[in-house]
Amino acid sequence: MEFTSAAARAHYDAVRDVLDGVVVGLDFDGTLSPLVDDPEAARLHPGSPGALLELAEAVRAVAVITGRPARQAITMGDLDALGDAMLDRGAELFVFGQYGNERWSATEPRIRSPRPPAGLASFERELPSVLRGADAADAFVEEKGLAVAVHTRRMDDPAGAFERLVAPIESLAERHHLTVEPGRNVLEVRSGEMHKGHAVRAFVAEQEATGVIFGGDDLGDIEAFEAVRALRADGLPGLVVYSGPPEQTALVALADVVVDGPAGVVDLLGQLLLRR
Numbered sequence: 001m002e003f004t005s006a007a008a009r010a011h012y013d014a015v016r017d018v019l020d021g022v023v024v025g026l027d028f029d030g031t032l033s034p035l036v037d038d039p040e041a042a043r044l045h046p047g048s049p050g051a052l053l054e055l056a057e058a059v060r061a062v063a064v065i066t067g068r069p070a071r072q073a074i075t076m077g078d079l080d081a082l083g084d085a086m087l088d089r090g091a092e093l094f095v096f097g098q099y100g101n102e103r104w105s106a107t108e109p110r111i112r113s114p115r116p117p118a119g120l121a122s123f124e125r126e127l128p129s130v131l132r133g134a135d136a137a138d139a140f141v142e143e144k145g146l147a148v149a150v151h152t153r154r155m156d157d158p159a160g161a162f163e164r165l166v167a168p169i170e171s172l173a174e175r176h177h178l179t180v181e182p183g184r185n186v187l188e189v190r191s192g193e194m195h196k197g198h199a200v201r202a203f204v205a206e207q208e209a210t211g212v213i214f215g216g217d218d219l220g221d222i223e224a225f226e227a228v229r230a231l232r233a234d235g236l237p238g239l240v241v242y243s244g245p246p247e248q249t250a251l252v253a254l255a256d257v258v259v260d261g262p263a264g265v266v267d268l269l270g271q272l273l274l275r276r
């Protein structure tokens with residue numbers, strides 16, 4: 001784990017000092033689950049469930065805040081079993097799916113979700129011809145109910161295909177009043193009304209948290225990073241954790257701590273508990 005500044009070390013100490021009132025939000029892919037070529041093959045890092053279980057006992061509440069549909073993250077991460085294990089220890093797990101649009105918790109396990117955005121169905125109908133026009137007909141299209149993700153990771157030239165797709169997908173999304181969220185070899189098209197920053201703020205408020213930690217690895221986490229920093233400027237102890245190789249410089253610039261992917265996140269969560 002690497003602190004990005006001397007102030008960052010002080011932020012780390014400040015959240016540790018109030019750990020029992022802290023809420024922790026963690027992204028799924030790239031933070032709790034190592035990145036893999038096939039989005040459907042993602043699973044939690046082997047150390048993640050144990051680390052989350054230990055952590056949940058020590059803090060106010062823990063949430064997985066993900067771009068994935070909540071049901072998918074729960075299934076891939078076996079999060080209902082983890083939630084039950086937390087309940088046995090008097091703690092609770094939350095999952096905020098689709099950038100905070102969906103909500104699940106171990107005590108209220110029915111997923112609450114809004115309707116899909118109005119333009120999504122017509123966007124999807126036009127998408128195949130846009131993919132063909134950008135010589136990217138074999139991009140993997142992940143239908144998420146409230147969003148569509150176009151993945152280039154498994155194409156011959158993932159970065160080249162991504163670059164060719166940005167402008168035409170942005171233009172198609174704009175025509176259907178949708179937003180494009182770029183990520184690691186993925187362009188995700190969704191409603192612009194919700195983002196992880198809103199999810200973090202709502203979680204802090206509902207839990208009456210005395211501190212907040214958020215960890216993420218991709219551009220869809222930026223609003224959450226900014227939310228923690230803004231809450232901290234208002235006096236709430238906060239720590240921003242960037243998980244992954246330092247290629248996402250926009251995220252490194254906002255982070256207090258840089259760790260080496262999901263294994264590094266597991267280590268960090270263990271470190272936080274050491275002085276208890």
Ligand SMILES: O=P(O)(O)OC[C@H]1O[C@H](O[C@H]2O[C@H](CO)[C@@H](O)[C@H](O)[C@H]2O)[C@H](O)[C@@H](O)[C@@H]1O
Pocket residue numbers: 027028029030034035036037038039040042065066067068069142144149151153183184185186188218220
């Ligand atoms: O907010 P997250 O939990 O990080 O979810 C963001 C997107 O993650 C998934 O895609 C990413 O992970 C895949 C599996 O490791 C990888 O193949 C892909 O290249 C990454 O972009 C997921 O498929 C998307 O639906 C999520 O929105």
